[in-house]
Amino acid sequence: METTESKIQFKPESLAEIDRIIKQFPEGKQKSALIRILHIAQHEFGNWLSVELMDYIADLLKIKPIEVYEVASFYSMYNLNPVGKVVMEVCHTGPCCLVGVEKLIKHIENTLNIKPGETTADGMFTLKTVECLGACGYGPMMQIGETYHEKLNIEKLDNLLSVLRQQNS
Amino acid sequence: MGRKILLEKTDIENIHTYNVYRKEGGYSAVEKALKKMTPDEVVEEVKKSGLRGRGGAGFPAGMKWSFIAKPEGVPRYLLCNADESEPGTFKDRFLMEKIPHLLIEGMILSSYALGCNTSYIYIRGEYMWILRILEKALAEARQHGWLGKNILNSGYNLEIYVSPGAGAYICGEETALIESLEGKRGNPRMKPPFPAVKGLWQSPTVVNNVETLSSVVSIVNIGGDEYAKIGLGKSTGTKLISACGNIRKPGVYEIELGLSVEEFLYSDEYCGGINDGKRLKACIPGGSSVPVLPHYLVTKTAKGEQRLMTYESLSDGGFATGSMLGSGGFIVFDEDQCIVRNTWNFSRFYHHESCGQCSPCREGTGWMDKVLHRIEYGKGNMRDIDLLVSISKNIEGNTICPLGDAAAWPVASAIRHFREEFEWHISEPVKCLEKNYGLVKEPILEV
Ligand SMILES: Cc1cc2nc3c(=O)[nH]c(=O)nc-3n(C[C@H](O)[C@H](O)[C@H](O)COP(=O)(O)O)c2cc1C
Ligand code: SF4
Ligand code: FES
Numbered sequence: 001m002e003t004t005e006s007k008i009q010f011k012p013e014s015l016a017e018i019d020r021i022i023k024q025f026p027e028g029k030q031k032s033a034l035i036r037i038l039h040i041a042q043h044e045f046g047n048w049l050s051v052e053l054m055d056y057i058a059d060l061l062k063i064k065p066i067e068v069y070e071v072a073s074f075y076s077m078y079n080l081n082p083v084g085k086v087v088m089e090v091c092h093t094g095p096c097c098l099v100g101v102e103k104l105i106k107h108i109e110n111t112l113n114i115k116p117g118e119t120t121a122d123g124m125f126t127l128k129t130v131e132c133l134g135a136c137g138y139g140p141m142m143q144i145g146e147t148y149h150e151k152l153n154i155e156k157l158d159n160l161l162s163v164l165r166q167q168n169s
Numbered sequence: 170m171g172r173k174i175l176l177e178k179t180d181i182e183n184i185h186t187y188n189v190y191r192k193e194g195g196y197s198a199v200e201k202a203l204k205k206m207t208p209d210e211v212v213e214e215v216k217k218s219g220l221r222g223r224g225g226a227g228f229p230a231g232m233k234w235s236f237i238a239k240p241e242g243v244p245r246y247l248l249c250n251a252d253e254s255e256p257g258t259f260k261d262r263f264l265m266e267k268i269p270h271l272l273i274e275g276m277i278l279s280s281y282a283l284g285c286n287t288s289y290i291y292i293r294g295e296y297m298w299i300l301r302i303l304e305k306a307l308a309e310a311r312q313h314g315w316l317g318k319n320i321l322n323s324g325y326n327l328e329i330y331v332s333p334g335a336g337a338y339i340c341g342e343e344t345a346l347i348e349s350l351e352g353k354r355g356n357p358r359m360k361p362p363f364p365a366v367k368g369l370w371q372s373p374t375v376v377n378n379v380e381t382l383s384s385v386v387s388i389v390n391i392g393g394d395e396y397a398k399i400g401l402g403k404s405t406g407t408k409l410i411s412a413c414g415n416i417r418k419p420g421v422y423e424i425e426l427g428l429s430v431e432e433f434l435y436s437d438e439y440c441g442g443i444n445d446g447k448r449l450k451a452c453i454p455g456g457s458s459v460p461v462l463p464h465y466l467v468t469k470t471a472k473g474e475q476r477l478m479t480y481e482s483l484s485d486g487g488f489a490t491g492s493m494l495g496s497g498g499f500i501v502f503d504e505d506q507c508i509v510r511n512t513w514n515f516s517r518f519y520h521h522e523s524c525g526q527c528s529p530c531r532e533g534t535g536w537m538d539k540v541l542h543r544i545e546y547g548k549g550n551m552r553d554i555d556l557l558v559s560i561s562k563n564i565e566g567n568t569i570c571p572l573g574d575a576a577a578w579p580v581a582s583a584i585r586h587f588r589e590e591f592e593w594h595i596s597e598p599v600k601c602l603e604k605n606y607g608l609v610k611e612p613i614l615e616v
């Protein structure tokens with residue numbers, strides 16, 4: 001029989017990891033694993049959460065799709081639209097401003113010709129401004145993937161951009 | 170040199186590994202508690218220690234523990250708050266990165282004291298690499314028998330797991346944290362019922378900060394009475410302070426409570442003074458939510474006494490001339506920083522982070538953000554200043570959770586102490602720029 005089942009499927013390693021995470025919660029409380037599963041999903045499927053992907057996760061956790069959507073839309077780390085290969089999340093909260101992050105944001109804007117929230121035409125970089133990431137003493141800083149880049153200045157930033165461009169093209 | 174307890178061993182190579190931590194005497198507090206003490210005796214030591222919550226509110230930990238309900242046949246939960254999202258605060262991260270077993274040991278002791286068999290560390294999603302450090306350390310602890318069934322043949326069982334958030338300051342509020350850990354949006358709950366009665370999955374729950382739980386290790390090791398001798402008066406023990414802004418040596422420092430603010434700010438052992446030879450303009454001593462202090466109230470109180478790093482001294486003078494120790498996020502402003510701009514920045518932060526459940530917070534933070542933005546960009550009018558004061562008063566005390574207050578206080582205190590600067594922005598924005606009455610010299614980033 002032909003079904004219209006979606007083709008989305010986690011890698012076997014991810015499924016094993018998800019299984020391990022669900023077991024950390026009591027029977028029937030598997031919904032507690034949702035936030036972490038969404039991180040895994042976003043990582044595995046191109047940095048953003050499509051509706052199909054969220055439906056697949058709802059199915060996996062045996063919860064309603066709306067329960068996934070409302071969580072995905074609440075937390076700022078989830079992208080609900082496609083983004084670039086490299087997402088730069090620059091902290092623009094007070095303490096980072098005290099040590100000059102605004103100049104760096106301007107520099108990124110000028111170098112890549114994008115504003116916060118936008119992606120470069122080649123689909124390489126997305127610039128996001130985010131609130132305090134707990135690195136206030138090591139600012140200016142930004143997060144890319146799981147990595148914190150701290151004590152940035154224009155020179156370090158330019159180097160980082162060219163390394164990232166090489167790695168991702 | 171100040172007394173160190175939490176960071177005493179963080180310089181030892183590979184202290185993040187089980188073997189080194191154990192060799193340095195780690196887990197001896199668990200041995201002591203599980204072999205020689207009843208859970209109530211552990212609670213008693215923590216009460217005697219005078220330890221106060223290090224997450225921000227400073228509530229006595231032992232007292233909080235004694236409130237936990239103990240209905241028959243219902244599990245109880247201990248949750249470690251590792252959400253650390255208060256601007257200016259980056260101390261818990263330091264502890265977990267450097268010496269993860271200290272937190273785990275503290276959690277075993279605390280879980281034992283509270284009678285919990287499952288405990289969770291809720292960590293902000295951006296700290297994913299720290300989550301991995303913790304999971305590795307937990308696996309080591311489990312492998313060596315400090316977690317699992319029948320720990321040290323005591324009959325006590327415990328599992329500890331780590332669970333991430335995904336970017337939401339509000340999830341640091343304890344009931345929002347619980348909602349988030351249940352896999353929902355982080356909307357704070359109405360209280361009562363308090364978490365101690367109905368928390369995670371409607372079971373009795375205690376939420377404590379990373380640093381609070383880590384401090385329990387030395388309390389069990391040296392005893393509550395000894396611990397209470399460290400520090401000053403009701404501010405017992407040591408505290409981690411994360412210092413940032415325009416200082417020579419930003420970073421995480423452990424201080425014995427009672428140190429003078431002057432020594433902390435100016436001595437080379439700590440902040441090392443203001444950067445680039447500039448003068449001090451202001452300081453927010455306890456994270457973005459607490460009132461700002463103008464330079465003349467930082468090292469001295471309004472009575473002219475030396476200001477100390479204690480819960481009491483930092484709040485001396487109430488909101489008129491004092492502030493709070495809060496989370497220990499110590500933010501320093503040099504003479505060239507703009508108070509209006511920073512106040513607007515923080516208002517934008519709270520507006521962004523409001524969960525939107527109560528209208529005074531949702532609407533009020535948005536309104537303050539908008540009004541401060543127009544003042545900062547030279548488009549305000551004089552009535553705006555009193556408008557801000559009135560909005561902040563209308564938020565304060567009228568919301569489900571304290572985020573509303575946290576948003577209101579910084580605005581009210583900035584206007585109280587720097588009213589002239591707000592007026593300059595309005596009456597003479599151009600001159601303000603030229604004379605650098607706090608406005609940044611560089612072209613301002615339009616947002
Ligand atoms: C908006 C808001 C954010 C908070 N964020 C944190 C946080 O990131 N970390 C923390 O430990 N406590 C935070 N708190 C305080 C917690 O609600 C709670 O009081 C604390 O975790 C209790 O632990 P303690 O008694 O050990 O300090 C926050 C409170 C509010 C209202
Ligand atoms: S005060 Fe603000 S953050 Fe707290 S519950 Fe109300 S709307 Fe949400
Ligand atoms: S303000 Fe940027 S990391 Fe805290």
